[in-house]
Amino acid sequence: xxxxxxxxxxxxxxxxxxxxxxxLRGREINFKQWSIGDRGLGTLLVWFLSAGEIYTxxxxxxxxxxxxxxxxxxxxxxxxxxxxxxxxxxxxxRIWVVAKRHDIYTLPDFFTIRFGSKWLxxxxxxxxxxxxxxxTQVQFTGLSLILQVLFPGSISKTMAIVVAAMxxxxxxxxxxxRSTALAAAVKDVMVLAVIVAAxxxxxxxxxxxxxxxxxxxxxxxxxxxxxxxxxxxxxxxTPLWFMSSIILTNISYxxxxxxxxxxxxAQSPDVLRxxxxxxxxxxxxxxPIFLLGFAALIALPxxxxxxxxxxxxxxxxxxxxxxGATAATGMLVAMVASSGLLxxxxxxxxxxxxRDLLAPKASDAQVLRVGRTVLIVAVVVAAxxxxxxxxxxxxxxxxxxxxxxxxxxxxxLSLVWARVTKWGVLVGTLIGVIxxxxxxxxxxxxxxxxxxxxxxxxxAVNAIATVLISIAWQEHASEAMDFVVFRE
Amino acid sequence: xxxxxHRHWHLLLLLVPYIWAVALIPLVNxxxxxxxxxxxxxxxxxxxPICATLCLGIVYWWDKRSSGPEQP
Numbered sequence: 001x002x003x004x005x006x007x008x009x010x011x012x013x014x015x016x017x018x019x020x021x022x023x024l025r026g027r028e029i030n031f032k033q034w035s036i037g038d039r040g041l042g043t044l045l046v047w048f049l050s051a052g053e054i055y056t057x058x059x060x061x062x063x064x065x066x067x068x069x070x071x072x073x074x075x076x077x078x079x080x081x082x083x084x085x086x087x088x089x090x091x092x093x094r095i096w097v098v099a100k101r102h103d104i105y106t107l108p109d110f111f112t113i114r115f116g117s118k119w120l121x122x123x124x125x126x127x128x129x130x131x132x133x134x135x136t137q138v139q140f141t142g143l144s145l146i147l148q149v150l151f152p153g154s155i156s157k158t159m160a161i162v163v164a165a166m167x168x169x170x171x172x173x174x175x176x177x178r179s180t181a182l183a184a185a186v187k188d189v190m191v192l193a194v195i196v197a198a199x200x201x202x203x204x205x206x207x208x209x210x211x212x213x214x215x216x217x218x219x220x221x222x223x224x225x226x227x228x229x230x231x232x233x234x235x236x237x238t239p240l241w242f243m244s245s246i247i248l249t250n251i252s253y254x255x256x257x258x259x260x261x262x263x264x265x266a267q268s269p270d271v272l273r274x275x276x277x278x279x280x281x282x283x284x285x286x287x288p289i290f291l292l293g294f295a296a297l298i299a300l301p302x303x304x305x306x307x308x309x310x311x312x313x314x315x316x317x318x319x320x321x322x323x324g325a326t327a328a329t330g331m332l333v334a335m336v337a338s339s340g341l342l343x344x345x346x347x348x349x350x351x352x353x354x355r356d357l358l359a360p361k362a363s364d365a366q367v368l369r370v371g372r373t374v375l376i377v378a379v380v381v382a383a384x385x386x387x388x389x390x391x392x393x394x395x396x397x398x399x400x401x402x403x404x405x406x407x408x409x410x411x412x413l414s415l416v417w418a419r420v421t422k423w424g425v426l427v428g429t430l431i432g433v434i435x436x437x438x439x440x441x442x443x444x445x446x447x448x449x450x451x452x453x454x455x456x457x458x459x460a461v462n463a464i465a466t467v468l469i470s471i472a473w474q475e476h477a478s479e480a481m482d483f484v485v486f487r488e
Numbered sequence: 489x490x491x492x493x494h495r496h497w498h499l500l501l502l503l504v505p506y507i508w509a510v511a512l513i514p515l516v517n518x519x520x521x522x523x524x525x526x527x528x529x530x531x532x533x534x535x536x537p538i539c540a541t542l543c544l545g546i547v548y549w550w551d552k553r554s555s556g557p558e559q560p
Contacts, residue, residue: 072517072527072529072530075529075530075533075534076533078509078533078534078536078537079505079509079510079533079536081537082505082509082536082537082539082540082541083505083506083509083510083536083540085540085544086502086505086506086540086543086544087502089502089544089547089548090499090502212525215522215525215526215527219522219527225527226527226528226529226530227517227520227527227529228513228517228529239513239514239517242513242517243510243511243513243514246509246510247510273548273551274548276544276548277541277544277545277548278541280536280537280538280540280541280544281537281538281541282537283536283537284534284537284538286534287530287534290530
């Protein structure tokens with residue numbers, strides 16, 4: 001085993017040992033501590049945990065992929081996090097307060113309690129799992145992609161995924177959320193160091209001529225790259241598409257189960273507000289990421305998979321120690337993100353399905369055992385899916401986002417409007433899910449929406465249906481008022 | 489109650505990042521030029537995080553200032 005592979009595996013392994021040791025130190029692990037850090041995470045850990053959940057392999061590789069293939073259409077990622085926390089500044093403290101008051105851990109719990117309906121909670125749980133499994137698989141696939149491109153021929157896909165799955169299992173199984181947040185801190189330092197170093201070293205790559213060279217070359221080779229619809233106009237990435245993508249992502253952003261869980265694990269609403277102020281700045285990292293994507297297009301045109309652009313650039317032109325460090329960072333990114341996803345899945349099962357629906361009298365130890373069992377099953381399923389499938393990162397994740405997005409009108413409305421009912425949410429969500437998963441309906445939506453994201457059309461119909469049915473079919477839910485009035 | 493309504497006006501600042509990154513896009517996309525060597529749209533979108541943090545920072549400061557004395 002050469003020293004670059006040693007760096008690649010050594011850093012994630014050390015991080016795992018450190019974060020488990022640190023998270024376990026002086027703490028007794030019960031279900032609440034394991035799943036939501038006993039609602040005790042301060043500003044720093046919430047910042048790292050959110051960054052760990054947001055900046056996944058998909059975010060980094062996908063962003064360079066978009067820069068490489070399309071140019072300007074990829075710029076929407078800058079707005080993604082910035083607007084998510086603009087909404088989050090208002091939304092997240094409200095979620096936190098009701099979650100604390102009603103012992104809510106997950107998104108399905110929220111629906112069960114607000115609407116007094118176990119079936120609605122079960123539906124939310126199913127949608128959540130449908131989102132979490134492919135998203136975890138995407139992380140594993142991304143990880144194996146990273147290792148295969150950086151160390152061609154020396155590491156098999158199966159081995160990479162099995163090792164990663166075992167590390168992820170190790171630190172989610174024992175200490176849960178807190179160790180994920182600690183590992184996320186190490187990951188962020190690595191990410192920052194690697195990206196800064198990559199930009200500094202780009203000056204040494206032949207025939208590119210540093211950042212100035214990248215920009216001049218791009219302008220002369222691809223004059224339209226930096227305006228919409230970008231380098232592939234036939235894809236229809238118009239300004240209308242761009243704006244609707246940002247709005248769609250924004251509305252649905254906080255529906256991701258893993259982000260909901262990071263929210264309720266915070267110490268106080270003020271921690272969430274401070275995080276909302278500072279977290280957007282992290283997205284500035286996309287500027288060097290895009291420049292590296294453009295550099296890859298100049299130096300290595302014609303790559304088959306756009307998502308490998310960043311990795312191919314590193315593998316071709318950078319020193320070996322740097323390849324090792326990049327691989328280690330990529331592994332950490334994928335592992336932290338998938339830990340958060342798997343933990344969200346396990347918590348949904350253990351809390352929202354097992355304790356709230358199936359066995360209300362279960363002891364804390366039993367719930368924790370169920371959570372850990374589900375975790376093992378989910379790791380195995382996600383790893384198997386990743387070993388067998390070869391789909392591109394962005395497509396799978398976008399489909400997942402589209403399905404989970406449909407819970408957004410129900411959740412946001414229930415925090416501002418006491419009259420929204422379970423039937424409204426149920427019908428609205430079903431319409432939304434049909435509108436984003438059934439191909440003929442998608443074709444119809446695309447034909448009437450010009451270049452607006454079809455998911456936004458489905459979301460609008462969902463919201464209208466939710467409101468109309470809630471008005472038409474009034475029903476009293478005992479907790480409704482409590483969710484609307486905001487008291488800290 | 490007058491104080492309560494007064495306190496909510498600053499939340500309108502939360503709309504600024506949306507205007508910046510969504511409403512103004514068709515306009516910014518028409519600009520073909522370069523600023524500091526960067527294409528206009530790239531620089532504009534790249535500044536979205538700064539715009540959001542500034543607006544959120546002001547809103548946070550305002551919230552703290554108005555709720556400060558009430559806290560124990």
